[in-house]
Amino acid sequence: MQKAKLIKVQEVLPWFKEQLRSCTLCPRNCKVNRGKSQLGKCKTGLLAQVAGYDLHFGEESPLVGKGGSGTIFFAQCNLGCVFCQNYTLSHSEKPFPELYPNQIAHIMLELQKQGAENINLVTPSHVLYPIVSSLEIALNKGLQIPIVYNTSSYDSLDSLKKLKGIVDIYLADIKFFSSSSAHKYCQARDYPQRAKENLLEMYAQVGGIKFKDNIAYQGLMLRHLLMPNNLGEVEKWLQFMAENKMYDVYLNIMDQYRPCYLASSYEELNQTITYQEWEKYYTLAKKMGFKYIDEGNQKIFKLLF
Numbered sequence: 001m002q003k004a005k006l007i008k009v010q011e012v013l014p015w016f017k018e019q020l021r022s023c024t025l026c027p028r029n030c031k032v033n034r035g036k037s038q039l040g041k042c043k044t045g046l047l048a049q050v051a052g053y054d055l056h057f058g059e060e061s062p063l064v065g066k067g068g069s070g071t072i073f074f075a076q077c078n079l080g081c082v083f084c085q086n087y088t089l090s091h092s093e094k095p096f097p098e099l100y101p102n103q104i105a106h107i108m109l110e111l112q113k114q115g116a117e118n119i120n121l122v123t124p125s126h127v128l129y130p131i132v133s134s135l136e137i138a139l140n141k142g143l144q145i146p147i148v149y150n151t152s153s154y155d156s157l158d159s160l161k162k163l164k165g166i167v168d169i170y171l172a173d174i175k176f177f178s179s180s181s182a183h184k185y186c187q188a189r190d191y192p193q194r195a196k197e198n199l200l201e202m203y204a205q206v207g208g209i210k211f212k213d214n215i216a217y218q219g220l221m222l223r224h225l226l227m228p229n230n231l232g233e234v235e236k237w238l239q240f241m242a243e244n245k246m247y248d249v250y251l252n253i254m255d256q257y258r259p260c261y262l263a264s265s266y267e268e269l270n271q272t273i274t275y276q277e278w279e280k281y282y283t284l285a286k287k288m289g290f291k292y293i294d295e296g297n298q299k300i301f302k303l304l305f
Contacts, residue, residue: 006139008165016129026078042126047098049075051089062216070116078126087261101133108138120148153195170202177233208248221250252294
C-alpha cells in the first residue's frame with residue numbers, strides 16, 4: 001500500500017512543481033512564478049510556511065483515537081474568510097518559518113514515532129508542491145499512517161485529481177452555499193461551485209468514512225461551521241449531499257462559531273450560536289439519513305443548560 005502511494009507521489013511531483021511557474025494550484029489562478037519568489041493571494045513562495053505541529057486531541061474523535069492526530073499547521077491561506085478563527089496563522093502579515101521538504105518529512109516521521117494516528121495537513125491547498133515533496137522523503141523512510149487533507153474545499157480540481165491514491169482521508173470544510181455570501185465574507189464568489197465539484201471528486205476517490213477500532217483510516221469527513229442566521233445555509237448543503245447519495249460521510253455540524261478577526265465589522269456576524277440552532281440542523285441531518293454525525297460538545301452543553 002505504501003509502495004503504491006510512493007509511486008503515485010513520484011508520478012505527480014513534477015506536475016505540482018510545474019504549476020508553481022505560473023501558479024494555478026487553487027482557483028485563484030494568480031499565475032505568479034512562485035519559484036522566483038513572486039507572491040499571489042496566499043503570500044507564499046516556493047517553500048511552505050509552517051506555523052506549528054503537534055499531537056492534536058481537539059479534532060473529531062475518529063481522527064484522534066488514542067495517540068492524537070499528527071497535525072501540521074501550514075501558515076497563510078488561499079481563501080480569506082473575514083471570520084477566520086485561525087487568523088493569526090492564515091492572515092498573518094509576518095511570515096512564519098519556511099521549511100524545506102526534508103524538514104517537513106522529519107516532522108511527519110517524528111509525529112508517527114510519538115504515536116500519531118495520522119498526518120493531518122491543515123490548510124494544504126496552496127503548498128502542495130512542498131507537501132508532496134516531503135511525502136516522497138517520508139514514505140521512503142517508513143511513513144505508514146494515513147494522510148489527512150484538511151482543506152477549506154477551495155482547491156483546484158486538477159490538484160485534487162492528482163492526489164488520488166495519496167490522500168487517505170479528506171477533512172473538508174463546506175462554507176457558504178450562496179455565491180453572494182461567499183464573495184462578501186470569503187472574497188471568493190465561485191466558492192460554492194468549486195466546493196461542490198471538489199466534494200464530488202473527494203468522495204469519488206475515498207468514498208464514505210471507514211473505521212478500524214473506531215479510528216478512521218479512509219474516507220470523506222465534512223465540517224460545516226454553523227453561522228449566525230444560518231448564513232451558510234446548512235439545509236442546502238445537506239440536500240446537495242443527499243442528492244449525491246453521500247450518506248456515509250462523517251458529518252460535523254460545528255457549534256463553535258464566535259466573532260473573530262474582522263467579524264465584528266459585520267452586524268450579522270457579530271453574534272454567537274445557540275444550542276437550539278445547532279440541534280435543529282443536527283436533527284435534520286439525522287432525519288435525512290446521514291449515518292455518522294458528530295455530537296461535538298452538545299451533550300455537555302445540554303446537561304449544563
